[in-house]
Amino acid sequence: AEVIGQLAIDFVHPADVAAVRHVISQALAHPGKSQRLSDYRVRRADGSWCFFEATATNLLDDGAVAGVIVTCHDVTERKGSERILIERARLSKLEADIGAALAGGGNLAEVLDRCMTIVAAALQAPFVRLWTYDRESHLLELRAAVGPLALVQDPALAVAFPVRVPLGVTLAGLIGQQRQPYESNTIDQEPALGEVRSLLLAEGLTAFAGYPLIVDEQLIGVLALLGRQPLSSAERGALGWIASVLAVGIDRAWARADLVSQRETLLFRLAGQIGRSLEVDTVLQTVVVDVRSLLHVDRCL
Numbered sequence: 069a070e071v072i073g074q075l076a077i078d079f080v081h082p083a084d085v086a087a088v089r090h091v092i093s094q095a096l097a098h099p100g101k102s103q104r105l106s107d108y109r110v111r112r113a114d115g116s117w118c119f120f121e122a123t124a125t126n127l128l129d130d131g132a133v134a135g136v137i138v139t140c141h142d143v144t145e146r147k148g149s150e151r152i153l154i155e156r157a158r159l160s161k162l163e164a165d166i167g168a169a170l171a172g173g174g175n176l177a178e179v180l181d182r183c184m185t186i187v188a189a190a191l192q193a194p195f196v197r198l199w200t201y202d203r204e205s206h207l208l209e210l211r212a213a214v215g216p217l218a219l220v221q222d223p224a225l226a227v228a229f230p231v232r233v234p235l236g237v238t239l240a241g242l243i244g245q246q247r248q249p250y251e252s253n254t255i256d257q258e259p260a261l262g263e264v265r266s267l268l269l270a271e272g273l274t275a276f277a278g279y280p281l282i283v284d285e286q287l288i289g290v291l292a293l294l295g296r297q298p299l300s301s302a303e304r305g306a307l308g309w310i311a312s313v314l315a316v317g318i319d320r321a322w323a324r325a326d327l328v329s330q331r332e333t334l335l336f337r338l339a340g341q342i343g344r345s346l347e348v349d350t351v352l353q354t355v356v357v358d359v360r361s362l363l364h365v366d367r368c369l
């Protein structure tokens with residue numbers, strides 16, 4: 069009763085008006101035939117928007133009707149389910165791409181660059197950075213930076229997200245120290261960002277997500293991302309999973325590098341021993357001692 073006498077087009081979302089007008093014109097031009105329109109938005113009485121699906125049939129020439137019949141269905145709930153499925157599929161692809169990048173080979177720097185590029189593209193993030201933790205210097209050291217803003221050398225940005233970060237200093241350092249994720253879709257209200265907030269807001273950024281990389285309760289590094297769109301709970305969940313996978317990948321890469329270094333040291337030592345002594349028993353005794361130490365076995369014969 070409230071809408072009788074009002075123009076139906078006035079209730080249509082401005083972005084969908086052209087599509088609705090086209091269907092109406094097609095219906096008027098083809099008497100007796102039905103014209104269908106899916107997924108256009110209509111304003112509710114409370115001002116919110118719902119999705120409609122409609123069929124318009126011109127029965128002006130039908131003496132019993134003499135009008136245009138439009139049948140509408142509210143498909144908002146179905147659209148929401150479809151969006152959830154699309155979101156899940158998108159994030160599943162992101163996770164699969166990260167797994168493939170980690171398994172793709174190359175040195176650690178190349179692998180991390182690939183992973184950060186995938187994350188930035190999938191989430192349309194202009195800033196993605198990853199630091200790894202150096203246990204000797206007790207510093208987080210930048211290993212990968214992707215996105216136009218991540219490469220900006222602005223002094224304020226350099227202070228907020230430096231190349232080397234002591235634990236407990238700046239937001240990345242706090243994440244590393246506390247070993248807890250830090251997520252926000254309202255960076256203008258985050259005091260931890262300090263003076264850099266004005267720069268981020270000027271770039272249209274609204275969201276921040278940071279995650280510690282942890283393996284066996286050991287800090288491996290920190291992953292940080294800035295976005296122009298709020299991050300959904302599903303996206304934050306995917307980022308948490310990615311942080312865990314990256315932590316394991318980095319830890320394994322370090323372990324492999326350490327093993328290679330130990331192996332090379334062993335070979336140099338054996339070569340030196342052989343060069344110094346041609347006494348077989350002495351050489352073989354050195355071999356079993358060093359191999360036992362390298363492989364951490366109980367006995368080597």
